[in-house]
Amino acid sequence: MRTQVFIAGAGPVGSVAGYLLARQGIDVVVAESEAECPRDLRASTFHPPTLEMLDELGVIDLLFSEGLKAPVYQYRDRGTDEVFSFDLTEISDVTRHPYRVQCEQWKLARHLTGLLAAQDNARLLFSHRVVHFTQSDRQVDIAVETPYGIDHYEADYLIAADGANSIVRKWLGVGFDGFTYPERFLCLSTKLPLEDYFENLAYVNYVSDPEEWVVLLRVPSVWRVLVPARDVESDASLLTDEKKDEVFGGLVGRDQQVVTQHRTIYRVHQRVATTYRVGRVLLTGDAAHLNNPLGGMGMNSGIHDAWDACHKLISILREGASDSLLDLYDRQRRTVMHKYVQAQTIANKQAMESRDPEDQARQREQMRRLINNDAERREFLLRQSLFTSLEDAAKVA
Secondary structure, eight states: OEEEEEEEOOSHHHHHHHHHHHHTTOOEEEEESSSSOOOOOSOOEEOHHHHHHHHHTTOHHHHHHHSEEEOEEEEEETTTOOEEEEEGGGGTTTOSOOSEEEOOHHHHHHHHHHHHHTOTTEEEEETOEEEEEEEOSSOEEEEEEOSSSEEEEEEEEEEEOOOTTOHHHHHHTOOEEEEEOSSOEEEEEEOSOGGGTSTTOOSEEEEEOSSOOEEEEEOSSOEEEEEEOOTTOOHHHHTSHHHHHHHHHHHHOTTSOOOEEEEEEEOOEEEEESOSEETTEEEOGGGTEEOOSTTSOHHHHHHHHHHHHHHHHHHHHHHOOOTTHHHHHHHHHHHHIIIIIIHHHHHHHHHHHOOOHHHHHHHHHHHHHHHHOHHHHHHHHHHHTTHHHHHHHHHOO
């Protein structure tokens, strides 16, 4: 079976890539190892430039109907009760979407795969997993495990959007440099209206504390609460009611009986592939890079990978451009990942968890300066929302 582009993975990155290519007349196959788009609860923040891309794809209304617009996000200091609010409407001159949208990523993936399945030039395959491939200077030969056997595909190009444990990256032998944080992260979700317990609580809140930092994120159905896990805590103990009561006791008081809808533990990494391109194979999203969730940059940068890679593939396949464009994809996106996403997310975590009183005082002073300096605040908003990274990527030769 032959196609122009084969995509491994139908999460938000793979589904964006597949639908974008199909809309531009490129024959595409998208294979997902799960029986349906996984209901992954990790990513839920869509930044303004990502919203512009999804608007161009014609799917922005889905996020508006299923998500929450969040123009304001906050940094809160538990020690002093100071609140530093940043309003994205200040950069409305550079974007038609000056807000974040809070919406679970799986909703976008399911919507896009539904649209993709209706395209005549696209095939969507669930319960299909890429298990091996070889490539020549003319094509990629891909072996795909199905529920009943092994199917074989020929493609001009293969896009790996198959996640952190990407089999494609592993078969390529590409290094995944970086580190894994020693602590695990615990995510709890609840329908309890946390806004009743905090004055002027935004939909997105990063709360620093020397003992236990916390992230409070609102999606339409629940509040999501993210905290670090101590080394001495076992996975089993993290999922107990005692741990749940400890976390929420520090937020809303011990006398409140809190019911949770989800309890999830996961490891967090800061890793970047040593190359995003090997011949006719491209790495995107978590297959290419991982970072901590503080700032909501992982999924967004993955969608930006897909957007960049697919527009270059369209130029190659439809307009006869040189495939050296894919080397440019590698240089541009790895530059962005190292210079902005990795650097910023690491800095975000360090700022929230610092236990040094002098460090904490410096961070509070920096936030006060940002709030009161129009030029610095604007630069901060553009950098945190990933506009700066996209502008700089365009300058990479």
